[in-house]
Amino acid sequence: MHIPVVRAQHVIDNIGVLRDAGVPIERELERSRLPAFIEQTPDAYVSLPRALDWAWRSSRELGIMEVGFLAGRATSLSRLHPAVQRAVIGAPTGLSRIEALSHQVHRENSALQIDIRREGVDRRVLCEVRGFQNSPFVGFAEWKAIVGVINIVRSAAGSDWCPTEITFVSRGRPSHAAREAYGNARILTGQQHCSILVAAADIAQICIGRRSSAVDVNGPTSPPRTPFGLGDAWDFVTAVRALIRPYLAQGHPPLSLVAEIVGMSERSLQRRLAKCGATYSDIVQDARFAIASDLLVDSDLNIADIAFAAGYENAPHFSRAFKRLTGMTPRDYRGALV
Template identity: 45%
Template sequence: MTQPAIVRAAYLQVFIDLLREIGVPVTRALERSALPTWIEDMPDAYVSLPLAIDWAVRGGRDVEPMEFGYRAAMRQSLATMGSEFRRALLDSPTGLVRMRTFLSAAVREDSSLSTRSWRERDHVRLVCNTLRFDGGPSACLAEWGIIQALVDTMRSVAGPKWYPEELTFVSSCVPSATVFEAYSNTRIMVGFPHTSILVKAADLARPCAERVSAASDPTVENWEMDFTARLRAVLRPYLGDGYPSINQTAEIIGMSSRTLQRKLRSLGQTYTGILAGTRIEQASKLLSDSDIKIVDIALALGYEDPQNFSRIFRRMTGMTPSAYRQSVLAEL
């Protein structure tokens, strides 16, 4: 049986704000629609995605679809996503893990999505297809929200100036001048079989050294970010001595292991995730020095078996240590 296509009400809020700015009487339009009139007061409730998108299309009919979808998507932020989704993303040691988490968790935010990824030589294509729309204006609006969420998640790893190599849309709507200007170094293709972005494998291999900044997620307090950052700093000197247990780490920072576990749980983190992320972060830094042998890096990070280090590094980054080193040195 086909599942209903639903989405968190917070997703529609960006369209509501934009429609108000261009002079649409939103309250009256909601009263005349099949959408609930209380939608702005309950961002975590779920509404019909086709109804929400069709309503937004009608309201923004005086604006080019690509332009309207882009302008709405630019209003999104990490805070637009559900709290469990945000925490899952933040508990990611590398870009690859963060994007895989995004693809697996996105379907809980939007049940109409079908997600997957595949390798294309030295790139990875990240796909989020919206199953309920054809190639018309409705698809365009839905796709922009997905595309910008993918881009923003990658920017949380690679920095705010990062851009994908390629954007593809199922919609056949022509991109506006604003879109071409914003993505001037990105290939934009419409009428494509998939909604996707194309990312360099080396960008996905980057470590997520810290949590996403408070600027992009106002629901995260600074002191919470400082805790995980400081915990990583404490762990770094001990990596060469093996695998520091949570009991050892708790004793070092002056709290019980139960308190440490409870604290990490409240931040959506795990000790294993923090430790793995710290190791990958350090490995990435050491691999940028061509004079250090990979086997010595493995030993320096407490791996007794260099092959085990290579397996874990590849699983977390999508690249072998030697391939990652080559990609880093090629950019210098």
């Protein structure tokens, strides 16, 4: 079973669009059971189905395609996961940057798959949100993917570049602003694939910021460092652990909440974890340790604040649990790394 997750930054972009439009979103956020502190944790992961459902419920007055387009426009390289940024920036041409994105895009949306297909002298960049082709909410995710790829092509072809064609699986009608933003591009909805059509020559160019230095277009790029707990693909345990993390600041997330988020009964969730050689308590402990160790290394927060962020009742409880896992107190652990 694949649990689709999405990086919280993409939900935050939708929140910003809706707030700017004066849409009251707090009630729907609470109803969605998304993490209460989602706006403070852009690199956390949340349930993609819940994020799309929340966006749809909150966007009824504006429409999926309008909110998706506006949130997509907020997309920039600086808002992507750090590992994705490194991979994309390290590639010299538009084509190699799209390929780098395709290899790392699971860090943004585990259901998103990016492929490149030849069409004569053109290339079609496919942005498929797997498992959501029949979802009425898929337009939100499609716009984010499309604008992200367009921005990458523009890093090679220039800021005014527009694709020849943009296609969406979503059947919503693009807004007038969306059509104006992409010049003479054909924008088609209700299609078999979500994609953009690009001239091969446009993405073969060396990216603008790298033209002043010699670049080996065929040379390999250094692979990005893999962060804790995230490999090249999302397995079941990795996804559950990631979903738990942003809820820990609210305390110990009950099994019933996590089962609801992943769309399973409590018993089914426990059985599935057992098949993977884990228990729910193991997953919560791993998630807590990951948060605590990251904050001990990368922040100046005091021990009590770190304990709260990792979901512990108090600092002494946190210190005892941390020492059981590492043989060191949190203070000693931090000191050993200085």
